[in-house]
Amino acid sequence: MTALEVDLAGIKLRNPTLLASGVMGETGDSLLRVAVAGAGGLVTKSIGLEPRKGYPNPTLVELPDGYINAMGLPGPGIEAFAEEMEIATKSGVPVIGSLFAAIPEDFASLAIKMESYGAAAIELNLSCPHAKGYGMEVGIDPDAVHAIVSSVKDAVRVPVMAKLTPNTHRLLDVARAVEAAGGDAIVAINTVKAMAISVEARRPILHNTTGGLSGPAIKPIGLRCVYELHEAVKLPIVGVGGIESSRDVLEYMMAGATAVQVGSAVGRRGLKVFREICDGLAEHMAANGLNRLSEIVGAAHVH
Amino acid sequence: MTALEVDLAGIKLRNPTLLASGVMGETGDSLLRVAVAGAGGLVTKSIGLEPRKGYPNPTLVELPDGYINAMGLPGPGIEAFAEEMEIATKSGVPVIGSLFAAIPEDFASLAIKMESYGAAAIELNLSCPHAKGYGMEVGIDPDAVHAIVSSVKDAVRVPVMAKLTPNTHRLLDVARAVEAAGGDAIVAINTVKAMAISVEARRPILHNTTGGLSGPAIKPIGLRCVYELHEAVKLPIVGVGGIESSRDVLEYMMAGATAVQVGSAVGRRGLKVFREICDGLAEHMAANGLNRLSEIVGAAHVH
Amino acid sequence: MFIEARITERIRSGRGITTLLFDRPMEAKAGQIVMVWIPGVDEIPMALSHISGVASITVKEVGQATKALSALNVGDLVGLRGPYGNSWDLTPRRILAVGGGVGMSPIMTAVEAVNDRSRVDVAIGARDAGEIIFEERARKASDDVRVSTDDGSYGIKGTVVSLADAMMREKRYDMVLGCGPEIMNKYLLKACNENKVPCQLSLERIMKCGTGLCGSCVIDGLRVCVEGPIFTGEQISRMTEFGKCKRDDAGLKVKI
Amino acid sequence: MFIEARITERIRSGRGITTLLFDRPMEAKAGQIVMVWIPGVDEIPMALSHISGVASITVKEVGQATKALSALNVGDLVGLRGPYGNSWDLTPRRILAVGGGVGMSPIMTAVEAVNDRSRVDVAIGARDAGEIIFEERARKASDDVRVSTDDGSYGIKGTVVSLADAMMREKRYDMVLGCGPEIMNKYLLKACNENKVPCQLSLERIMKCGTGLCGSCVIDGLRVCVEGPIFTGEQISRMTEFGKCKRDDAGLKVKI
């Protein structure tokens, strides 16, 4: 076991940095490039049953400390995605298939396909804040989440991770539902519902009016969610939200994350961010005499 | 009516910038200073029945794009606050009394006292994300909110405003409950639940572990809430969250705010922020041929 | 960063081709692009056609967004994000710059950035005389500017690739810069390979985020908005998708 | 901004008074303060006692937090926020700097910042010899350093205010700087008024946020963390609370 290796719900990762869903995750070739850049694992764009164009532009607003996006879950659909997975799985690092759907049955049939394409795990997007009928519209209801996780667990053998939304006061109830339904890990957080307005144009900038806030602006929110989740459930947690440096990763791991995902930083810092984070983690481990990263998971819980 | 004057639920404000609750609002003298600095109105620190020391330090974390605070609602209690209100009400601008309590009866008796001290309105803090038993713990439940607003409305004659939390998916249900209970305005948003961790110390920085994120980091979240509230209720809305410039105010007003509150910017920009905002608003009005600010309220709703 | 800009000048550059100048400058390098928001309509990628002093774009009308953009008047508002992407490498000594139609837009900023009339020659091509743009601007910045049209209505009759090919046979160049329809780029690359002149070509794909996140603009995994829009001949030669297929809005491959 | 710093040196400056040097410098001006986090214990305001090169604080043990801080060892961690507040105005020509006990900490940075031995005199006072600090440092930076103790165990017997008063009668000063317990500040202000010398005094109140938000540190509506910690004699003369009362953690007035 090399120093940075972590075990996430039975999946071996060479390092704890996964590519977050929705970022460079729509095509096999771009996923490959992220693996070459050093990511420990790859999460695909959230894939649905049918091809979807997503929302018309503008789909993204750039802010000093993050982005607001309302892509609208564009994607080629599960059938066409076979080809992309064939390429992505050549990367040698685990590819986690992210899925969106409205009902348990659709999640299950998507998951079966994803597993057959060679996905190392399934990530259920129960948290997109801007796609009507999908994402957080189902992910705020513990019962609905329980039904989805159960049916996907029945359908596949690979680990099933549920990606949760911070846009609710019921985060911990939802996480407990994932645990009760046999889910293997929690991913937190998806973006925070937000918007931007152009004063001169006197209108919202995003075509969809509202979207999801990501990047450094939401790191304190993601950290809080991971910290609270670590006390509420026993499942491993994947921390996401505003991670741009090894220090951010250490904060998330000390809050309780076993691994992390990096999204916006790919745009803000470039693909080199994976390698920079890993170098920083290795340095921190050496400086602090750590043998494995797992030693610090949850270390900030000091009651 | 001067150009910047606005009418908020019957309260005349010389300009739309109110001091947000919890900032320089614990003593009469400091409230006075904010009025001299140019604020259109003053909201007091949230006051409870008894004196409270608040949480031990650290109670605040400074971030590049905001703060996380967990003051723990310190304050002298409603009896001793009489003296501070006597001074604050000399300012010549409306003083809005912010209150926290756990049950409707306590809110009502606090409100009666506040009104007798000369408060121009009551603001109910239904949204503090870090005080056990208060704030958002009651403010996420439409029924509880309905009961509180009703009982305060029965108790006082001044306008009653409810300050809501973004830490829930039920924001609009809660706002509708305020409207149904006869509330006069909605204030949005209070801080977003968040935390910060020290990697070197391996522990949360705030004594209370979690706190509330404020400042520019949350502006896109506040804007979204105000925008959605404007479509959900007819009540006037007071926009709060990350406001630091006249442009921010214009965005909030176009989203649907009748007036705004400024909190963190008092620390980040200094007290001069009120005058700078007002100068910027006057300039925008001149450049765009606006006679009253009310013309732009909700202007970004362009379906 | 997102900025709101107003149009200060609107120039008819050619038939259906409009140059819009903005009220604010942009710190950009030759060849870089911006995302242009036309409020209420769309947001589309555009090369900057002026970078020093004022910023401008030059728009060819092809569909709804470009038509709406071209119809904007002085004083009207657009949103701008960027500049995004890489820029031309202008260090090689003798440069031949080749622009097809509105592809002259990022080519022109390169020619002006070289800032040495004798170091850069220009080949301008289009289907017909109406679509030839920036000839005057080019003549101010280069000693040797030649023009071709497919139908011979102006300049030499033939494609701009044949013109560039002839110039490469006639003179020695250390680098070719090219921008135009993908089919033009494809043949230009071939001509450069035959003449053993290295090249840089500016490519196009569907752009949504502009910042390297969404992946909609990839060619063989390379993002036009980050690793591009300008790619070297070697990079392009290794691409399996160039000249053959592109991705649609859903990320599905479609034939070019 | 919040930073994590480690202690590189720990100096016993006096009885129950410890100077802690940190592994990172701070861009600060003489008289400014920091919020010092002692993980697991508390976060408390401290004046910086060194600002050029390394940063340091000098802590007097009075309660739980200051005791825990004083007990930290080299290599131990603290969190630092700041610097906050205003700084001494050191433009007046002839300055008398007056420090009582650990109040010498921000006084010492002022004396060193003047950087002209002949322009600044120093009066150091404490209850007894054990609490006299920074005498050596002061002698390196000033031509005229005098010491007093209340019990006469070292230097002149008497309060530092009597000492300062004597110095003002003896020499002409354009400004007095003072820092010490509020009762000392009160009498120092009186002495300055009698001698018609303007003064600046560094004051203390309960600090929580340090950034001008919470209002816990106000004296008559002025925030010690923003408008202070240093106030002019004129400002202080207008205060109703100075020397009389302060606010507790709940914001209630308590007598001093």
Ligand SMILES: Cc1cc2nc3c(=O)[nH]c(=O)nc-3n(C[C@H](O)[C@H](O)[C@H](O)COP(=O)(O)OP(=O)(O)OC[C@H]3O[C@@H](n4cnc5c(N)ncnc54)[C@H](O)[C@@H]3O)c2cc1C
């Ligand atoms: C890097 C880059 C630089 C460009 N520079 C210029 C320029 O300087 N001047 C200019 O006139 N045009 C430029 N374009 C092309 C321009 O963006 C398209 O013509 C425009 O988006 C078409 O929009 P429409 O609504 O008018 O047409 P539509 O009818 O919507 O589309 C026409 C064609 O344009 C392409 N297109 C549509 N939307 C997009 C999009 N979001 N991103 C990329 N392509 C799209 C598609 O291939 C489509 O088939 C550039 C494109 C890219 C990618």
Ligand SMILES: Cc1cc2nc3c(=O)[nH]c(=O)nc-3n(C[C@H](O)[C@H](O)[C@H](O)COP(=O)(O)OP(=O)(O)OC[C@H]3O[C@@H](n4cnc5c(N)ncnc54)[C@H](O)[C@@H]3O)c2cc1C
């Ligand atoms: C602007 C400023 C600069 C200071 N500089 C120094 C310095 O350079 N060296 C030094 O030794 N001390 C300094 N102090 C005083 C120091 O902050 C207190 O001695 C310390 O906070 C006491 O904490 P404790 O837990 O040890 O004692 P406690 O037993 O908790 O308190 C003792 C007394 O200290 C005061 N105090 C407690 N907490 C705070 C707080 N958060 N903010 C302000 N006062 C508090 C109260 O008056 C209290 O009665 C400064 C204070 C201020 C306001």
Ligand SMILES: Cc1cc2nc3c(=O)[nH]c(=O)nc-3n(C[C@H](O)[C@H](O)[C@H](O)COP(=O)(O)O)c2cc1C
């Ligand atoms: C452009 C963009 C597209 C995204 N698409 C998806 C998606 O399809 N599915 C999903 O679960 N999350 C999606 N996300 C959310 C990210 O995976 C991540 O949870 C969020 O951005 C926070 O992490 P970050 O701050 O590192 O970006 C998207 C984020 C961005 C910025």
Ligand SMILES: Cc1cc2nc3c(=O)[nH]c(=O)nc-3n(C[C@H](O)[C@H](O)[C@H](O)COP(=O)(O)O)c2cc1C
């Ligand atoms: C230090 C601090 C203390 C606060 N105390 C209160 C409070 O007592 N009651 C309340 O309703 N809101 C309180 N708030 C929230 C603010 O009123 C405001 O809703 C929030 O900070 C967002 O606005 P801003 O970004 O302008 O700060 C506090 C905020 C801060 C930063």
Ligand code: FES
């Ligand atoms: S447009 Fe290039 S990655 Fe999104």
Ligand code: FES
């Ligand atoms: S400590 Fe000064 S305002 Fe908070």
